[in-house]
Amino acid sequence: MEPDRHRLVSRRQAIRGWLGTLVGTGLTGLLIPGAHAAFGRIKTVVIDPGHGGEDGGATEGRVFEKHLNFDVSRRLEIQLQRRGYRTVLTRTRDEFISLSQRSNIANRVRDSIFVSIHFNSARRTSAYGIETFYYSYDGYQLASRVHSAICRKLRPEDRGVKKGSYSVLRHTKTPAILVEGGFLTNSRERERCLQPWYRQALAESIAVGIDVFGGDVANGKI
Numbered sequence: 271m272e273p274d275r276h277r278l279v280s281r282r283q284a285i286r287g288w289l290g291t292l293v294g295t296g297l298t299g300l301l302i303p304g305a306h307a308a309f310g311r312i313k314t315v316v317i318d319p320g321h322g323g324e325d326g327g328a329t330e331g332r333v334f335e336k337h338l339n340f341d342v343s344r345r346l347e348i349q350l351q352r353r354g355y356r357t358v359l360t361r362t363r364d365e366f367i368s369l370s371q372r373s374n375i376a377n378r379v380r381d382s383i384f385v386s387i388h389f390n391s392a393r394r395t396s397a398y399g400i401e402t403f404y405y406s407y408d409g410y411q412l413a414s415r416v417h418s419a420i421c422r423k424l425r426p427e428d429r430g431v432k433k434g435s436y437s438v439l440r441h442t443k444t445p446a447i448l449v450e451g452g453f454l455t456n457s458r459e460r461e462r463c464l465q466p467w468y469r470q471a472l473a474e475s476i477a478v479g480i481d482v483f484g485g486d487v488a489n490g491k492i
């Protein structure tokens with residue numbers, strides 16, 4: 271679904287959800303504007319390099335998703351620090367960290383957002399492109415800005431901004447997203463993912479999107 275169309279649908283769902291709650295229909299879990307905890311300035315970005323240690327993530331030949339996730343996370347860290355953000359990585363080396371540990375780390379950091387970095391895989395090897403997941407309303411606001419920045423820079427196959435019931439998104443209380451930076455199961459996209467320029471451009475555009483979100487939060491637009 272295109273991001274703009276998605277936004278319209280989400281807003282309509284949100285209003286319906288709000289009304290539903292009001293009249294006591296018991297509707298919960300819908301996107302409700304203004305229902306987020308008030309936050310001031312975004313000071314810290316918790317970066318979550320997906321997988322690690324015995325969990326390699328998607329694996330194609332000698333390519334391990336965990337290594338690419340970590341590489342993009344480090345590049346993102348540099349970009350964000352240049353823009354004045356503090357950063358926290360959920361893992362700083364190739365080790366196994368459980369999903370609940372990852373969201374626990376995120377939930378301990380004040381004035382923060384959470385960005386999980388992954389690469390994709392599919393049984394259908396023709397599948398390719400970039401998609402960004404969120405779970406909460408605030409997460410959607412962050413996801414749409416980051417995804418737009420990625421698409422502007424990399425012009426990938428745009429698989430859209432999607433609601434995803436991932437553990438790290440559900441259990442993180444701050445605005446949280448998960449970026450799937452390309453399919454390792456697609457040979458052409460895998461070649462791109464293995465190029466340092468691609469991972470650098472991905473990291474730079476994620477940082478741009480985060481900064482747009484941070485600016486909108488600071489200006490009271492979110």
Ligand SMILES: [Zn+2]
Binds near residue numbers: 335
């Ligand atoms: Zn993954």
